Amino acid sequence: MNSTSADIYEIAMGRWSRRLSRSFLDFVAVPSSDSVSAGSLSSGSLACSSLIDVGCGTGSLTLAAATRYPDAKIIGIDLMPDYLTEALRNTAPNAEFETGDAAALPFGDDSFDTAFSQLLLNDLDGPARAVSEMVRVTRPNGRIAATVWDRAGGLTFIRLFLDVAAILVHGAGEELRKKVFDVPYQNEDALFDLWSDAGLHDVDTTTIAVRMDFLDFEDYWQSLMGAHSLIREFFGNLSPELAHEVQQATMRAFLAGQADGRRSLVASALAVRGVVPRTA
Template identity: 35%
Template sequence: MNDASIRFNDGAAYERMMGAWSRLAGDIFLDWLAPPAGLAWLDVGCGNGAFTELIAQRLQPREVRGIDPSPGQLSFARGRPGTPMAIYHQGDAMALPFADGAFDAAVMALVIFFVPEPARGVGEMARVVAPGGTVAAYAWDMEGGGFPLDPVLRELRAMGFAPSPPPNPDASRIDNLQKLWRDAGLTRIETRRIDVTRHFIDFADFWTASTSGSTVKPAIAAMAPDVVAELRTRVRMHLTEQRDGGVSYDAFANAVKGRVPEKV
């Protein structure tokens, strides 16, 4: 049984697998936040910069910074043509290298279940955001079946092959997000579900995108060709097929936002 943890170290592979999903959910998330222009933003767990790019392109930020532990992801992010103003840092979500109140808004996009201690990560975001500022996140509902790779992972598990889940898959549940934000002392907390559908040219397009990253690629590489063929057949049953040969899949994430209390 393959017991590799879910990790993302290859920015290009992540872009093929998750970049489009991230933008689909990220657009809805930013519409929901509806922030004013001219803010200083921090993207915690920025990965390859997919969401950082949305901030830069859509929000007219005064400043935008991203932080991530992966050099490979950050290298890809720094090469994005859509984020020339962004400054990227290698670092830990649980020990942000920024001063108290340095930003107007801090976000975690599809990250919170990867943070070893989510409460520390949320507390750090609250610390580096100025009073009255926004702390927000959205994350695939891992336990509820909302993860875009769920059809592949579900069948891998059924066949005895699967990567380990992220450290805290339940952190993305609505009730847990609410508790994390309350415990961090944030106020005006709101939550919502984000539903997205991604369309693919055909099943081969879906398969390439969903198996190109380090989440499942090692497990599939270790399989015999006939086992891979069986897996493909089983996965295909979870997709919606169109008359033109295209396929689509639905995923969903949970989102939360709150404010750092104003000083009395």
């Protein structure tokens, strides 16, 4: 049975993005539609509120929001239709899923009370354009928020492998580590500036920590190989002997001198939120 893009994502990242979603929504503190109209930032019942999850992937954040705000309408949009399975589309009665581009959202101005995005901005060629679109489709006094993995400093499960690769595969391993870590937003200050440059007010940032729990090294390795296409390509192009050496060294780093079994690694994400200014 061939694995779909959604299957690979679920193994590699979906289970962790679900954990991240809960803490991210705490930080977003979605305002109610009434408070948006009145210019207040306090959260309310969210009756008749409309929210959009830009770059929803397999729906972790969309479904978390749909559960937390059962009276709100949630739309998840993603460029990859493979993620938007029929099962996902029928999961929550107040959630809808559409295919679309974050840089050209197919919605009119001021369509939503809140726009948020999880684990998207660092994978876009033009993240500022996506933020601009989120601002455009959100009503004045509405909230815009996003979170990205702290890829270089906060993804331990990837760092284990990349450091091994950089040591054992001279040149190519170091280049792989550089490419994976070379993302636009590597700290809270960079996200703060992105939101401020978009004209958002009351900008705030934070770092969110979640646990990544693995059953054993095999579970870890499956997640790692699905985490990033560059990692899969790099490992697949190694000679059998070097691939074995890299995998064994990564296993020793993962086990840390103990028997194989459950491990829990910390992962951190950077988050930012801001308020759409009132129109003149």
